Amino acid sequence: MSTVHTHVDTHVHDAHDHGPAKGWRRWVFATNHKDIGTMYLLFSLAMFFVGGVMALIIRAELFQPGLQLVDPMFFNSMTTMHALVMIFGAVMPAFVGLANWMIPLQIGAPDMALPRMNNFSFWILPFAFTLLLSTLFVEGGAPASGWTMYPPLSLQTGPAFPMSIFAIHLMGASSIMGAINVIVTIMNMRAPGMTLLKMPLFTWGWLITAYLIIAVMPVLAGAVTMLLTDHFFGTTFFSAAGGGDPVMYQHIFWFFGHPEVYIMILPAFGVISEIIPTFSRKRLFGYDAMVYAIASIAFLSFIVWAHHMFTVGMPLAGQMFFMLATMLIAVPTGVKVFNWAATMYKGSLTFEPPMLFALAFVFLFTIGGFSGLMLAIAPADFQYHDTYFVVAHFHYVLVPGAVFAIMAAVYFWLPKWTGRMYNMKLAKTHFWLSAIFVNVLFFPQHFLGLAGMPRRIPDYSTQFADWNMVSSIGAFGFGFAQILFLIVILQSIRGRSGVKATDKVWDDGMPQGLEWTLSSPPPYHSFEVAPEVK
Amino acid sequence: MLKILKYVAAAIAAGLPAGAAFAAWEVNMPVGVTELSREIHGLHMLIFWVCVVIAVLVFSVMIYSIVKFRRSKGAVPATWDHSTKVEVVWTVIPIAILVGMAVPAAETLIKIEDMRDSELTVKVTGYQWQWHYDYLDKGVSFFSRLDRKSDAARQLRSGIDPRTVENYLLEVDNRFVVPVDTKVRVLLTSGDVVHAWWVPEFGLKKDAFPGFITELWFRATRTGVFRGQCAELCGYDHGFMPIVVEVKSKEDFEAWLQEQQATTGTPAAQTAAAPATSQLETDAALTVARAE
Numbered sequence: 001m002s003t004v005h006t007h008v009d010t011h012v013h014d015a016h017d018h019g020p021a022k023g024w025r026r027w028v029f030a031t032n033h034k035d036i037g038t039m040y041l042l043f044s045l046a047m048f049f050v051g052g053v054m055a056l057i058i059r060a061e062l063f064q065p066g067l068q069l070v071d072p073m074f075f076n077s078m079t080t081m082h083a084l085v086m087i088f089g090a091v092m093p094a095f096v097g098l099a100n101w102m103i104p105l106q107i108g109a110p111d112m113a114l115p116r117m118n119n120f121s122f123w124i125l126p127f128a129f130t131l132l133l134s135t136l137f138v139e140g141g142a143p144a145s146g147w148t149m150y151p152p153l154s155l156q157t158g159p160a161f162p163m164s165i166f167a168i169h170l171m172g173a174s175s176i177m178g179a180i181n182v183i184v185t186i187m188n189m190r191a192p193g194m195t196l197l198k199m200p201l202f203t204w205g206w207l208i209t210a211y212l213i214i215a216v217m218p219v220l221a222g223a224v225t226m227l228l229t230d231h232f233f234g235t236t237f238f239s240a241a242g243g244g245d246p247v248m249y250q251h252i253f254w255f256f257g258h259p260e261v262y263i264m265i266l267p268a269f270g271v272i273s274e275i276i277p278t279f280s281r282k283r284l285f286g287y288d289a290m291v292y293a294i295a296s297i298a299f300l301s302f303i304v305w306a307h308h309m310f311t312v313g314m315p316l317a318g319q320m321f322f323m324l325a326t327m328l329i330a331v332p333t334g335v336k337v338f339n340w341a342a343t344m345y346k347g348s349l350t351f352e353p354p355m356l357f358a359l360a361f362v363f364l365f366t367i368g369g370f371s372g373l374m375l376a377i378a379p380a381d382f383q384y385h386d387t388y389f390v391v392a393h394f395h396y397v398l399v400p401g402a403v404f405a406i407m408a409a410v411y412f413w414l415p416k417w418t419g420r421m422y423n424m425k426l427a428k429t430h431f432w433l434s435a436i437f438v439n440v441l442f443f444p445q446h447f448l449g450l451a452g453m454p455r456r457i458p459d460y461s462t463q464f465a466d467w468n469m470v471s472s473i474g475a476f477g478f479g480f481a482q483i484l485f486l487i488v489i490l491q492s493i494r495g496r497s498g499v500k501a502t503d504k505v506w507d508d509g510m511p512q513g514l515e516w517t518l519s520s521p522p523p524y525h526s527f528e529v530a531p532e533v534k
Numbered sequence: 535m536l537k538i539l540k541y542v543a544a545a546i547a548a549g550l551p552a553g554a555a556f557a558a559w560e561v562n563m564p565v566g567v568t569e570l571s572r573e574i575h576g577l578h579m580l581i582f583w584v585c586v587v588i589a590v591l592v593f594s595v596m597i598y599s600i601v602k603f604r605r606s607k608g609a610v611p612a613t614w615d616h617s618t619k620v621e622v623v624w625t626v627i628p629i630a631i632l633v634g635m636a637v638p639a640a641e642t643l644i645k646i647e648d649m650r651d652s653e654l655t656v657k658v659t660g661y662q663w664q665w666h667y668d669y670l671d672k673g674v675s676f677f678s679r680l681d682r683k684s685d686a687a688r689q690l691r692s693g694i695d696p697r698t699v700e701n702y703l704l705e706v707d708n709r710f711v712v713p714v715d716t717k718v719r720v721l722l723t724s725g726d727v728v729h730a731w732w733v734p735e736f737g738l739k740k741d742a743f744p745g746f747i748t749e750l751w752f753r754a755t756r757t758g759v760f761r762g763q764c765a766e767l768c769g770y771d772h773g774f775m776p777i778v779v780e781v782k783s784k785e786d787f788e789a790w791l792q793e794q795q796a797t798t799g800t801p802a803a804q805t806a807a808a809p810a811t812s813q814l815e816t817d818a819a820l821t822v823a824r825a826e
Contacts, residue, residue, distance in 0.1 A: 065696040067688060072770050146767045152744060153727040153769055240745020246728060247743065281605070283615040311730060311741050311765075313748035316647045320640060327632045331625060338624045341592055344599040346612040359600070363593065370585035377635070379570075379642040380578045382738045383563055386730060386765040451560035452734040454765045457773030459688055461703045462696055466558045 019524050028123075031115035032524065033100045036122050038417075040097030041410070043125060045486070047089030048403075050133070052479050054082035059441075059475035062468050067459050075458035076144035077136070083147035084164075087264065088171045089129055091398065094406045095267040096121075096178045099206045102413065103182060105515035105522065106200045108191025108531045113184040121177035128170035135160035146456060148257070149224065151238040151249050155231050162232070165224045172217040179213035182206055191514065193533035197288065200513045202409075204291050205270025208298045212259045212266070215302075220256040223249060247312050254305035262301045265365075265397060266294055268405030269336060272358050275412050276340050278511040279355035280347030286339045293332035293339075300329050310381045319378050326376035330369070337366050352506065353427035357408035360400055360435045368396030371446065386456075389449025395442045400435070407434075407485065414492050415501035419521035422492040426484055433481035440474030564735050567760065567781070568752045571737025573642045581635060588631075646738065649751055652719035654712065660722070660729030660742040660764065663771035667710050670721075674794045680774050681705040688774060703773070704761040709780040713787035714757050722748045727769060733762035733779055741766055754781040 020026040020035065030036050058078050061069045070078070100118065104111055112118050135142040140158025143149070154161070186207050190199070199207075226249070229235040236242020238249045269290075277284045284290065306314060306322040314322075340362050349355070371393040375381050384390060415421050444467040449455075453464045460468065501520040504511070514533070518526050565575045603609040659666040664679035680688075684703050687694035696702040712718050722731055722742040732739030736752040739762075754760075762777040782790060 065702065066692065066694075067690045071690050072773060076767070076770070076772070144769075150728055150767070153767065156727070156769065240743070245746070247746070280603075280611065282611040282613075286616045286621055289616070289621055309741075311739055312743075313740060313746075316644065319643055319647075323639065323643070324636055327636060330632060331628050334628045335621070335625060337592060339621075341595045341599070342617075342620070344596060344603065346609075347599065347603050348605040348609040348611040349600060349603050350605050359596075362596065366589065366592065370589060373585060374578070374581050377577055377581055377639045379574050379639055379646055380581065382646070382740075383574055383578065383734065385739060386732075447559075447561040450563040452564070452762070454732070454763050454773075456767045457763070459696075459703065459773050461701070463558055463560065465697075 030119055030122075031111075033104050033112045033115070033118065034417075034522070034524070036112075036115075036118050037097045037100030037102075039122055040093045040100060040125075043122075044090050044092075044094035044097060044406075045489070047085050047093070047129065049482070049486075051082050051085035051090055052482065054078045054085065056475060056479050058082065059472040061458055062460070063472040064469060065460055065462050065465050070458070072458045073141055073144055076146075076456065077142040079456050080143050080146055081132070081136070084132060084143075084168075085129070086398075087147065087260070088168075088175075089125075091264045091402050091406070092171075092175060093125060095206070095209070095264070096175075098202075098267065098271070098406070098409050098413075099178070099182055101417065102515060103185055103203050103206060104189070105518065105526060106203050106513050107186060107189060107194055108514045108527050108533065109185060109189035110525060110527050112181050113189055114181045117177050118181055121174045121181070124170050124174040124177075128167045128174065131163055131170070132167035135163050138163070148250075148253055149227065150253075151227060151230065151246050154227060162228065165228050168224050169221055172221050175213050176217050179210035179217075182210040183214075186210075191527070191530045191533050197291065198533060200270075201273035201284065201287070201290055201294075202267065202270035205266045205268075205273075205294055208294050209263050209266045212263050212298055212301065216256040216259040216263075219252060220260075223252040223256065226252075247309070250309045250312060251306065254308045255302075257308060258305040259298075259301040261394075261397075262297060264402045266298065268361070268365075268402045269294060271405045271409040271412070272340065272361050274511065274513070275354045275358040275408055276343050276362075278412075278506055279352060279358070280344045280349050281507060281510050282343060282347040284339070285342035285345075286335075289335055290339055293335045296332040297329060300325065300332070304329065307376060307378075307381070310378050311385050323376060323378040327373065330373050330376075333369055337362060337369070352411075353424065353431055354408045354412035356428065356431045356435075357404045357411060360431070361404045361408060364400030364404070364435075364438070365397055368393055368401055371396065384449060386454055387449035388445040388453045388455055391455045392442050392445035392449060395445070399442065400438050404434075404438075410489065412506075413515075414489065415505045416515060416518075416520050416522070418492045418495065419501055419519075420492055420495050421498040421501050421505075422488050423498060426491075427488050430481060430484035430488060433484070434478060437474045437477035437481060441471055441478050442474070444468075444471045444474075566735045566737050567754050567756050567758065568736050569755065570642070570646055570752060571735060573645070574737040577639055577642055580638070584631060584635065646750075649719055649749055652717045652751055654716055655719045655721060656710070656712075657721045657723070658710075658731055658742070660724040660726075660731070660768070660775075662726050662769050663764070663775040665706075665710075665731070665764075665775065665777060666725075667708075669791070672791060672795070674791060676708045678706045678708045678710060678778070680776060681707055685774070701761065704763070704776045704778065706776055706778045709759070709778045711780045711782055711787060711790050712754065713784045714754055714781050716784065716787075717751055717753045719749060719751045722750070728766050729764050729768045729775070730766035731762075731777060732765040733760050733777055735760040736762075736779075739765050754779075757781045757783055757786075 026035060027039060061075055100112060138159045140160060143157050143160050143164045145154035145157060186203060226237040230237055236244040238244045238246045273284055273290055304322060304326045306318060307326045310319060375384050375393060411427055448464055448467050453460055503519055504516050505520060514531060563575055563578055565572055655670045657668040657670055664677050666677050668675035683699050684705055686692060687696050687699045688703060722740055724742040724744040726744060729742045730739050731742060738750050740748050740750045758781055760779045764772060764775040
């Protein structure tokens with residue numbers, strides 16, 4: 001991205017300037033992208049803790065062999081709900097929140113293109129999750145067939161079944177609306193002079209993610225609707241007895257599921273590509289290559305889905321194709337990691353909390369990438385599939401991957417949002433505790449999987465006891481460390497922590513995006529007159 | 535010193551009962567006892583070391599940068615931001631490595647899918663939550679489910695320490711018996727939901743679907759007892775449907791088979807089938823109850 005020069009007339013908007021509405025109306029009737037972004041972020045933070053408590057219940061039961069705390073059905077509900085809450089409640093809304101806050105600021109737009117739909121897409125979520133979480137209290141308990149909801153098992157779910165499917169429909173509708181908003185905003189509201197290849201990488205990552213969401217969320221809706229009609233209306237899409245096929249569900253689900261994985265990581269790539277140059281004081285290495293790498297990964301995500309199902313007995317040619325296509329993903333992903341490393345090389349590095357999280361992201365996401373490459377090798381996958389090795393793999397790309405990127409983004413932009421620096425010491429403590437415990441938590445799970453422990457089991461044979469205990473200790477350490485995150489954020493919001501942030505916040509040379517030309521915090525309505533990008 | 539370590543390792547290995555290759559603090563995949571499992575283990579180690587080498591290279595550059603190019607040490611940032619040459623290099627080299635990886639992987643995959651010339655075929659059916667083994671054309675079939683000691687200990691707050699139970703959760707009432715050095719073809723299906731049949735020492739797992747047949751094969755090259763578990767979430771007791779395979783010498787297997795056939799074909803099942811059937815009926819009732 002080339003250097004951005006702007007001419008912002010800061011006095012232009014006091015003619016009809018109006019602040020936020022008072023009280024609850026500001027939030028319920030919100031159309032301001034900053035307010036909606038804030039609500040998304042706070043909602044996802046709440047869900048992060050709800051999903052986290054579920055994870056701790058799982059790890060507490062797995063602390064030692066034998067069943068001490070919960071019965072197997074509730075355990076299965078916890079693994080299922082943990083996944084649904086974290087994916088649809090924590091990670092995705094967090095990125096939508098970041099998109100709402102940052103995309104208009106990064107492209108010099110006054111707001112999102114469709115503010116009322118923006119309001120709607122957020123306010124669906126509390127209802128969707130109330131519905132989903134209320135299944136914990138219905139007869140037969142919450143869904144317990146895994147977040148993948150494979151039939152026929154998922155068809156054995158009780159009253160929670162239609163409730164969870166309706167909740168998923170709502171979440172999907174919300175995501176699609178969010179994605180439409182992102183695309184329309186980026187395509188139509190960029191400041192004059194901001195060509196596509198001058199956009200910041202966070203915006204680029206989100207643009208491509210938004211297309212993925214629009215492409216695959218309807219597929220998920222279709223899959224779960226077929227489950228619904230199989231259950232209640234006598235269809236047999238997924239039952240051999242009526243000419244259907246349970247494997248077809250898995251194909252449809254993973255045609256959604258694999259792009260979904262990238263929906264959770266491409267905006268993270270964007271965040272990291274903003275932070276590393278800032279704290280290296282050096283422009284991002286290979287900007288064009290980074291954009292093309294994101295686009296290639298997005299394209300490949302549509303042709304690799306069946307690597308999640310090598311064990312279903314596909315024809316040899318099918319297994320070959322999906323193995324080779326999956327291995328190809330390593331190439332653009334490698335380009336990204338190499339470019340981040342090259343950005344740091346010969347830079348001038350400092351290690352504020354956003355940079356710490358970004359660095360941990362690059363190291364640990366890469367480890368998740370390596371285990372992903374191992375999983376791509378179909379013959380070896382016959383051993384890895386459905387073991388803790390897989391659990392370790394996707395938690396490495398999702399926790400020190402996506403979640404660390406979200407935390408890095410929050411620590412990066414929080415002073416811009418609130419206008420105040422936060423407690424750096426506490427944030428650094430949060431980082432070190434998180435970075436250490438996340439490895440104590442997930443690294444041993446590689447060993448467990450390789451040694452033969454299947455995933456989604458509430459109890460295990462005694463030879464798995466030692467690493468499980470280590471993993472559980474890591475889980476509690478990681479979980480409690482997140483309380484620090486909450487404290488840092490709340491202090492910053494309430495303006496109790498530290499000095500006022502400058503407009504550039506971090507450094508006078510870098511960062512360079514348009515968001516840093518505004519005051520900290522930015523005015524309620526920003527860029528009413530479009531800045532000019534040269 | 536190395537020699538002593540070797541002897542110690544050998545002594546420990548010799549002391550282990552057959553099939554108990556798992557140890558606490560285990561960190562790697564078992565090499566296994568079939569030709570396929572050994573090849574798969576080889577692929578696993580190959581890709582692992584490829585990853586380690588790449589990781590060392592990339593992480594070295596990053597750690598070097600973190601140590602060397604600090605502002606606190608007066609580092610001045612360079613102004614370059616791309617280099618077509620290195621970008622081509624680090625796109626092409628990974629492609630070459632991947633091709634090198636794909637060739638052996640494809641070869642093994644072809645072997646895994648070669649079901650021809652099997653010498654014994656067994657139909658394995660998954661049920662919630664037990665396995666049924668049917669030796670086709672041999673007139674022998676039986677159910678296989680978690681043994682009583684494990685079952686007692688695994689109840690919620692049972693008060694029984696799992697460590698006092700031998701092969702906790704990995705023992706069954708009726709073992710799946712196969713002959714050594716024989717290509718055994720396993721036909722998998724299910725009576726209810728999706729299950730997956732997996733014995734780590736054999737290198738493979740495969741899903742079992744209701745109404746469909748999937749297949750896998752193995753040829754165990756030594757006798758012993760090998761343990762695995764259902765590997766696809768199948769409901770309440772998914773964690774409690776182990777698989778235990780006993781590989782016997784060919785003579786011992788024939789003797790076992792004849793003994794089974796002599797006692798009316800499904801002898802092991804005489805004891806197991808009755809409770810097993812009632813269990814199935816209960817499950818069906820439960821399913822109906824849930825549906826209502």
